[in-house]
Amino acid sequence: MLIGNVGKDPEIRYVDAGVCVARMPLATTERGYKLQNGTEVPDRTEWHNIVLWKDLAEIVEKYVKKGDKLYIEGKIHTRSYDDRNGVKRYVTEIWADAMEMLTPKPVTQPQAGQPQQATPTTQPEENVPF
Secondary structure, three states: OEEEEEOOOOEEEEEHHHEEEEEEEEEEEEOOEEOOOOOEEOOEEEEEEEEEEHHHHHHHHHHOOOOOEEEEEEEEEEEEEEOOOOOEEEEEEEEEEEEEEOOOOOOOOOOOOOOOOOOOOOOOOOOOOO
C-alpha cells in the first residue's frame, strides 16, 4: 500500500489485443523529525515504478496527471533485462491491483446558456487501513 504523488504524466501503451498498460513514477515521502538531542532528520523521498493494467490503466489515461495524489495497492514485481552493453539490469515495479485518486478535482463551471447540474457534496472516504 502506497500513498504518494505522481512524478510525471503517465505513459500509456496498448499491447496484445488492445490491452491498456500505464506506467508512472510515484513519490512517497517519510517526513523528517527532530531527535531528542536536537539533531534534525530530513524528509526522505522514495520513488516507485507503478504499472497498471486494463481498466485501471484506462482510468489513469483519462484522469491522472503529474502531481496528483494516489493511493495504490499492489504487488512487488521484479524483472531483469540485458542493456545495450550486455549488462544484466534489474527493475522493481509495483503492479497495481487497486487505486484511489486522492486529489480533489475542480468543479467545472457551466458555460453561459447551459443549465447547472447539482454536484454531490460527499467527501471521499478516508478509511484506509494503516
